[in-house]
Amino acid sequence: MDSALKGSPKEVSPLLHFLQRRDRLSAEEQTLIEALPRRMQRYRRGEEIIAQHSRPQESCLLAGGFAARLLQLADGRRQVAAMHIPGDFVDLHGLLLKVMDHSVAAVSDCRAIFVPHAALVELAEKAPHIGRLLWMSTAIDGAIQRAWIGCLGRRSAVMHLAHLICEMYLRLNAVDLAGDNRMSFPVTQSEMSDILGLSAVHVNRVAQELRRTGLITWVKGEVTIPDFQRLAAFADFDATYLNLRQEPR
Amino acid sequence: MDSALKGSPKEVSPLLHFLQRRDRLSAEEQTLIEALPRRMQRYRRGEEIIAQHSRPQESCLLAGGFAARLLQLADGRRQVAAMHIPGDFVDLHGLLLKVMDHSVAAVSDCRAIFVPHAALVELAEKAPHIGRLLWMSTAIDGAIQRAWIGCLGRRSAVMHLAHLICEMYLRLNAVDLAGDNRMSFPVTQSEMSDILGLSAVHVNRVAQELRRTGLITWVKGEVTIPDFQRLAAFADFDATYLNLRQEPR
């Protein structure tokens, strides 16, 4: 079994990781979060987790695996608007936006935890600091999306791929799912093309270029980054937007 | 003087418009918002309003004019990550993210209102519903950014421009700054190229195509849209992401 799928069925520890990487949580706050009512559900690779135009009554917290927010054009073209990893509160904004403007799908086998919106609203009112941290979580999603806009608009395909790898490595690292310059990133080149807004063929060529110059290796969903600084410099990567500093928020 | 620059110096009515277009506000809530402590500042076209890597202690609410969030690459290339219009709480997320990962600049002459973070935090705790609406405002920013990702990744340049015009028209309309199929949109083709991620020359050609097919006119910052439905269909535009429906949030 994929290591991302291990663990107790209803654990929220990746979320605690995610939050504690950005601010301190009191013991009481941790207890409140662990006490959230929830249900767990598993998805197979490729399955849809949340449908476009639906009106979820719960928010989905990813506990294991990878998921993507998918935009779909009328002619069938697809674009991934965000990648999500364990600890990400995938559609927290559904709480506020009511109608999904996109869908969410499992990229690998996933474990998802669903928390009723009502419970989140109540928690945010009872513990405003946690409320702000949830808000922060959606704000970080926004910051990441801005960075993606910069990649799509102004970076070359090679820089874009390099940038994405830097980002995913640091995000996975922040929830203890990557380290030692390696990460598991089980995404096919075709899926990658929908993340980068390229054709699958071009992803292949661009990936080869990063390999040829020794910036990465990428074999069967395992990526290694011999020299992170060098890759980051090549991609013009600035980690500010990931907000990985612990501070009072 | 630009009509967007008229009005009482400290008014927050565009913000009320923005919020009331999405949910009802009680009289009491309106009063609380109007009572927010604030200062007003004017900016000339091109001036920087918030610097990258700064740590604002106030959030900026745009009361008049147009502003853009700007990403800048090391080699000088620029990409606009978001356009802001009156009523937008431009860097509300600065409250949570602490360090700006981008800058904000005036695209036209602007009136900006600054509200101390502390006052916003306090308001959100005292009036959780308003807190959620502020949260919603950042979530809508995120939804718009997702739509932009779809445009940059998978739409052709012509569709992208058409999509942007649809979006801006509806957003301006929602704060009473556009109607009758016309809007003032004082953006040069060169600035537009940083919004669309294109070269300025290509923006010119693409704009001509939209004019030639009769989908828009665009003369000196004035855009008219003879048939919105037709433009929207051409751009594959779906307004869901703008969250323009009034509902309890």
Place this chain on the structure above:
DNA sequence: CGTCAGATTGATATTCATCAAGATCGGTGG
């Protein structure tokens, strides 16, 4: 009248998409 920012046009170069064909590899049924 001269200047300058912005818009427009044409010629050419790059980047990336598309189409078509193998190559590789893990899994699966016989």
Place this chain on the structure above:
DNA sequence: CCACCGATCTTGATGAATATCAATCTGACG
């Protein structure tokens, strides 16, 4: 064990979309 199959990766050839470079044109304004 083996032959086959589908998914994925890889490669080459060609074409479309867009960038770049270099003029020219236009209108506002001092």
